[in-house]
Amino acid sequence: MNEKIEALREKLKSLNMQGMIITNPVNIRYLTNINAEGVLLLTRRENVYITDGRYMETVRKTLTIDDEIIVYDFRELSKEDYENFFIFCENVGFEEANLTYAKYKEYMHKYKINNFEETEGLLEKMRIVKKEDEIECIKQACAITDKCFEHLKDFIKVGMTEKEIAFEIEKFFLANGADGLAFDTIVASGINSSMPHAIPTDKKIENGDPITIDMGCRYNGYCSDMTRTVFVGHVPHYMRPVYDLVLKNQLRVLEELKEGNNIKLISKSVDSDFKLNGANMIHSLGHGVGLDIHEYPFMNSKSDFILKENMVITDEPGIYITGRYGVRIEDTVLVNKYESKSLTMSDKEYVVVGV
Amino acid sequence: MNEKIEALREKLKSLNMQGMIITNPVNIRYLTNINAEGVLLLTRRENVYITDGRYMETVRKTLTIDDEIIVYDFRELSKEDYENFFIFCENVGFEEANLTYAKYKEYMHKYKINNFEETEGLLEKMRIVKKEDEIECIKQACAITDKCFEHLKDFIKVGMTEKEIAFEIEKFFLANGADGLAFDTIVASGINSSMPHAIPTDKKIENGDPITIDMGCRYNGYCSDMTRTVFVGHVPHYMRPVYDLVLKNQLRVLEELKEGNNIKLISKSVDSDFKLNGANMIHSLGHGVGLDIHEYPFMNSKSDFILKENMVITDEPGIYITGRYGVRIEDTVLVNKYESKSLTMSDKEYVVVGV
Numbered sequence: 001m002n003e004k005i006e007a008l009r010e011k012l013k014s015l016n017m018q019g020m021i022i023t024n025p026v027n028i029r030y031l032t033n034i035n036a037e038g039v040l041l042l043t044r045r046e047n048v049y050i051t052d053g054r055y056m057e058t059v060r061k062t063l064t065i066d067d068e069i070i071v072y073d074f075r076e077l078s079k080e081d082y083e084n085f086f087i088f089c090e091n092v093g094f095e096e097a098n099l100t101y102a103k104y105k106e107y108m109h110k111y112k113i114n115n116f117e118e119t120e121g122l123l124e125k126m127r128i129v130k131k132e133d134e135i136e137c138i139k140q141a142c143a144i145t146d147k148c149f150e151h152l153k154d155f156i157k158v159g160m161t162e163k164e165i166a167f168e169i170e171k172f173f174l175a176n177g178a179d180g181l182a183f184d185t186i187v188a189s190g191i192n193s194s195m196p197h198a199i200p201t202d203k204k205i206e207n208g209d210p211i212t213i214d215m216g217c218r219y220n221g222y223c224s225d226m227t228r229t230v231f232v233g234h235v236p237h238y239m240r241p242v243y244d245l246v247l248k249n250q251l252r253v254l255e256e257l258k259e260g261n262n263i264k265l266i267s268k269s270v271d272s273d274f275k276l277n278g279a280n281m282i283h284s285l286g287h288g289v290g291l292d293i294h295e296y297p298f299m300n301s302k303s304d305f306i307l308k309e310n311m312v313i314t315d316e317p318g319i320y321i322t323g324r325y326g327v328r329i330e331d332t333v334l335v336n337k338y339e340s341k342s343l344t345m346s347d348k349e350y351v352v353v354g355v
Numbered sequence: 356m357n358e359k360i361e362a363l364r365e366k367l368k369s370l371n372m373q374g375m376i377i378t379n380p381v382n383i384r385y386l387t388n389i390n391a392e393g394v395l396l397l398t399r400r401e402n403v404y405i406t407d408g409r410y411m412e413t414v415r416k417t418l419t420i421d422d423e424i425i426v427y428d429f430r431e432l433s434k435e436d437y438e439n440f441f442i443f444c445e446n447v448g449f450e451e452a453n454l455t456y457a458k459y460k461e462y463m464h465k466y467k468i469n470n471f472e473e474t475e476g477l478l479e480k481m482r483i484v485k486k487e488d489e490i491e492c493i494k495q496a497c498a499i500t501d502k503c504f505e506h507l508k509d510f511i512k513v514g515m516t517e518k519e520i521a522f523e524i525e526k527f528f529l530a531n532g533a534d535g536l537a538f539d540t541i542v543a544s545g546i547n548s549s550m551p552h553a554i555p556t557d558k559k560i561e562n563g564d565p566i567t568i569d570m571g572c573r574y575n576g577y578c579s580d581m582t583r584t585v586f587v588g589h590v591p592h593y594m595r596p597v598y599d600l601v602l603k604n605q606l607r608v609l610e611e612l613k614e615g616n617n618i619k620l621i622s623k624s625v626d627s628d629f630k631l632n633g634a635n636m637i638h639s640l641g642h643g644v645g646l647d648i649h650e651y652p653f654m655n656s657k658s659d660f661i662l663k664e665n666m667v668i669t670d671e672p673g674i675y676i677t678g679r680y681g682v683r684i685e686d687t688v689l690v691n692k693y694e695s696k697s698l699t700m701s702d703k704e705y706v707v708v709g710v
Contacts, residue, residue, distance in 0.1 A: 035554070053637035054552040057677065096457040101449075102473070104456045118457070167529045174522050197409040199390070282408035322412065 002067045004031045005047055007126065012042065017117060018089035019043050021107060024098040026291045027123040029221060032069060033062050040069075043085045050074050083112045093119040121296065128288060128296045129310045135334065137222035138289065138312055141178065142332050142343040144217050145224040148172045149346040156353040158207050158232060162187040162200040165213070173217040182216035182223035183293045193229065193326040196283055196318060205354065207233040210325050216293065216332075223293045225314050226344040227330035230351040242319050243327050245277050247348055250329045253285065253315045257333050257340035259308055267301040270317050279319045286314040289332050311335040312343070357422045359386045360402055362481065367397065372472060373444035374398050376462060379453040381646045382478040384576060387424060388417050395424075398440050405429050438467045448474040476651065483643060483651045484665050490689065492577035493644065493667055496533065497687055497698040499572050500579040503527045504701040511708040513562055513587060517542040517555040520568070528572040537571035537578035538648045548584065548681040551638055551673060560709065562588040565680050571648065571687075578648045580669050581699040582685035585706040597674050598682050600632050602703055604672045605684045608640065612688050612695035614664045622656040625672050634674045641669040644687050666690040667698070 008031065012020055022028055022040040028049075029035055036059055038051030047069045051059055059071050086092050092111070094104065096118040108116050130138070151172055156165060166185045173181065188198035189205050193212040205211065214227040229243065249270045256266045267285045274281055286299035289312050297305045299313060307313075313335060318328030331342040363386065367375055377383055377395040383404075384390055391414055393406030402424045406414055414426050441447050447466070449459065451473040463471050485493070506527055511520060521540045528536065543553035544560050548567040560566065569582040584598065604625045611621045622640045629636055641654035644667050652660045654668060662668075668690060673683030686697040 036552070054550075057550045058552065058554070094456075096460075097455055099456050100452055101454050101456050101459045102451040105451075167526075170529070171522075171526060174525070195409075195412045197391070197413065199413070 001047075002032065002069070004126070005042065005067075008123065009042060011122060011126070012093060015091075015093070015117075015119075015122075017091045017093045017119075019086045019091075020093035020119065021099075021111070022095060022123070023103070024095050024123070027095070027098075027127075030123065030127055030291055032067060034059055035062070035221070041085055044088055046070055048072065048085065050077065082110050086111050086113055089113070091115045091117045093117050093122070095119060095123070097121060097124075124296050127290055129308055130290060130312055131310075134222060134290065135310065135312070137220045138224065138332065138334075139343055141182070141217050141219040141222055141224035142226070142345075144173060144176050144178050144219065145215060145226050145344055146346050147176060148215065148217075149213075149226070149228065152213065153230075153351065153353055156205065156211070156230070156232070158205055158354050160205050161202045162189055162192070162205070162211075163202055165205075165211075166200040169213075169215050178217035178219055179221065180218055182218050182225060186212065186214035186227075188212045188326070189232075191324060194320050194322055194324055196320055196326065196328065205232055207354070208236055210236075210239060210327065211353070212326055212328055214328065214330065221291050223289050223291070224344060225289050225293060225316075225330060225332050226346065227316060227318075227328045228346060228348070228351060229327045229329065230353050232352075232354040234352060235350045239325060239327065242279070242321070242325075243350065245274070245279065246317050246319055246327045246329050249273055249317045250315055250331070250348070253317065254331065254333060254340055254342060257307060257313060257315060257335050259335060259337045261307050262304065263297060263299040263307060263313075264301055264304045267299055267303070271301055274317075274319065281317065282320060283318065286316050286330075288313050307335045309335060309337050315342075356402075357387065357424070359481070360397065360422075363478065364397060366477060366481070367448060370446075370448070370472075370474075370477075372446045372448045372474075374441045375448035375474065376454075376466070377450060377478070378458070379450050379478070382450070382453075382482075385478065385482055385646055387422060389414055390417070390576070396440055399443055401425055403427065403440065405432065437465050441466050441468055444468070446470045446472045448472050448477070450474060450478070452476060452479075479651050482645055484663055485645060485667055486665075489577060489645065490665065490667070492575045493579065493687065493689075494698055496537070496572050496574035496577055496579035497581070497700075499528060499531050499533050499574065500570060500581050500699055501701050502531060503570065503572075504568075504581070504583065507568065508585075508706065508708055511560065511566070511585070511587070513560055513709050515560050516557045517544055517547070517560070517566075518557055520560075520566075521555040524568075524570050533572035533574055534576065535573055537573050537580060541567065541569035541582075543567045543681070544587075546679060549675050549677055549679055551675055551681065551683065560587055562709070563591055565591075565594060565682065566708070567681055567683055569683065569685065576646050578644050578646070579699060580644050580648060580671075580685060580687050581701065582671060582673075582683045583701060583703070583706060584682045584684065585708050587707075587709040589707060590705045594680060594682065597634070597676070597680075598705065600629070600634065601672050601674055601682045601684050604628055605670055605686070605703070608670045608672065609686065609688060609695055609697060612662060612668060612670060612690050614662055614690060614692045616662050617659065618652060618654040618662060618668075619656055619659045622654055622658070626656055629672075629674065636672065637675060638673065641671050641685075643668050662690045664690060664692050670697075
């Protein structure tokens with residue numbers, strides 16, 4: 001049987017669950033490679049994927065015999081079929097953070113489930129430590145992202161709009177082997193950079209602007225995530241201390257992202273250093289990256305969590321001065337036993353563009 | 356106060372609900388124009404939007420005083436603040452089709468809600484009949500889509516890959532004023548066209564291929580949706596009867612999409628005509644289009660629903676011969692009192708490309 005499903009079955013057994021309904025499409029992709037709309041059932045006897053007519057052919061092409069997954073078009077299934085899937089199951093797990101309240105009620109009734117049990121991120125937790133082939137995909141996504149940044153250094157010119165730059169990034173990703181964007185690209189210039197989540201506008205790039213570019217692509221579903229604040233023409237003197245403070249902390253965090261360290265303590269150290277310098281961290285310091293752009297673990301000063309080898313996490317401190325400017329520097333980082341390894345490798349010293 | 360929120364408050368009153376928690380980001384955008392991550396509360400006294408630091412500035416820029424919405428960063432709110440929002444409310448509504456089971460439990464506890472009541476698509480139903488400014492946005496998105504199709508007629512050449520064509524569509528949309536894609540573009544050539552939801556591949560376009568192109572863009576958040584099956588070089592004789600049958604039904608449905616008609620009956624008539632000719636409808640005949648690419652109403656032979664003026668719905672019959680080819684023809688259609696109006700207007704007679 002499919003290795004990941006086998007591991008999941010072991011965990012279910014230890015939780016005294018005899019079955020599970022998996023509805024989160026990302027978890028289904030993780031377990032099966034299926035990239036479609038449907039529901040995965042682990043019953044006592046078998047693994048079942050229920051989809052609709054539109055996806056039957058794609059799904060059949062994705063699965064191999066080794067997966068041991070039976071595929072149904074939901075139109076083929078009767079009321080009795082649904083009721084039989086979990087007939088001898090005492091407890092059936094579900095994904096409470098994905099299943100809506102409406103579907104929760106519908107499924108309990110449709111599958112005649114006695115005890116429908118929360119699984120508390122069981123699959124999301126399995127996904128935290130990446131397998132070799134997953135790390136390979138993230139590396140590829142990061143390499144395309146670095147290549148894109150190199151391209152942008154020459155591409156960005158005074159007079160272009162933020163939207164034009166964002167569009168160029170998307171084009172570059174697609175033309176260089178990515179599946180697409182990992183998230184909506186941020187290109188925030190001048191005072192727009194003071195908004196950590198700005199949407200690209202028609203504002204034209206001006207000499208003296210900082211530009212915060214937060215971008216990432218997907219390779220085989222896996223994400224990259226990188227941010228750089230670059231400078232147009234020259235580095236304004238008033239921004240240097242802020243940039244240096246962000247970079248100092250970003251590098252210090254990078255050093256700490258290794259097995260055995262607690263991300264709560266790492267976050268607190270940044271909070272303290274920022275406060276000492278009159279600044280504040282207004283978003284979290286980082287997050288896991290994988291098939292989701294934001295996944296476990298979430299790095300902030302409340303998150304008591306010990307790092308392990310082969311986790312992939314972002315390191316992204318930022319400072320935002322409302323109505324003026326902002327700086328964020330972010331890498332996607334692989335946690336190793338004795339050191340961290342940044343998978344995005346673009347320049348982090350002052351990068352001046354548009355000259 | 357904001358007109359749409361006022362209308363929603365009236366509906367809540369009639370349902371004996373004194374408050375509501377709105378979590379569906381599309382519904383929040385519909386009511387407020389806010390395009391961010393957060394939760395909208397309608398309490399007895401006020402309208403409250405709770406977001407996080409990253410979005411504060413964008414949200415404040417979007418809202419006007421007339422909206423009468425108070426914005427909080429969730430970090431500013433204490434346990435007591437949360438408990439006070441719905442303090443004198445007997446019943447508080449929530450969006451059971453959007454709120455996850457985990458959040459349902461969390462919110463009930465955090466807001467100390469006595470009766471947390473399902474609202475059964477209250478907002479989604481408000482969105483079915485479009486307002487003038489919404490129709491204007493959909494028209495713009497459709498116009499960009501038509502323009503793109505005109506461009507593709509010249510652009511597509513033998514030897515190109517499906518992915519290249521999909522990429523060109525995305526580029527064209529962005530360069531012509533769209534916010535982005537309304538959904539992942541389908542470009543399915545040759546036997547790939549037999550899969551209604553094919554993902555673009557590296558397959559090269561060959562002479563004699565049919566190509567099914569299903570594409571749509573967003574304008575100010577509002578979607579367009581159009582499909583055409585075009586032919587490379589010539590129209591294979593064996594495909595003509597299938598194409599003609601799909602087109603005949605598409606045109607007949609188009610005529611029926613007017614106020615007072617029942618979409619169940621419209622769907623059944625296509626089912627019958629297909630069956631008479633040895634074919635099957637394996638997906639639904641259409642769906643509402645607006646801020647979501649798929650929204651109410653869903654047009655199939657089980658959906659008992661009467662059309663009204665200013666609804667926008669797709670008309671998309673299709674026939675798929677497994678392992679051989681497929682044909683789908685789809686328009687985005689505005690329902691009027693006495694007639695329908697197709698908002699996408701590209702050619703539907705045999706379109707031959709690549710010559």
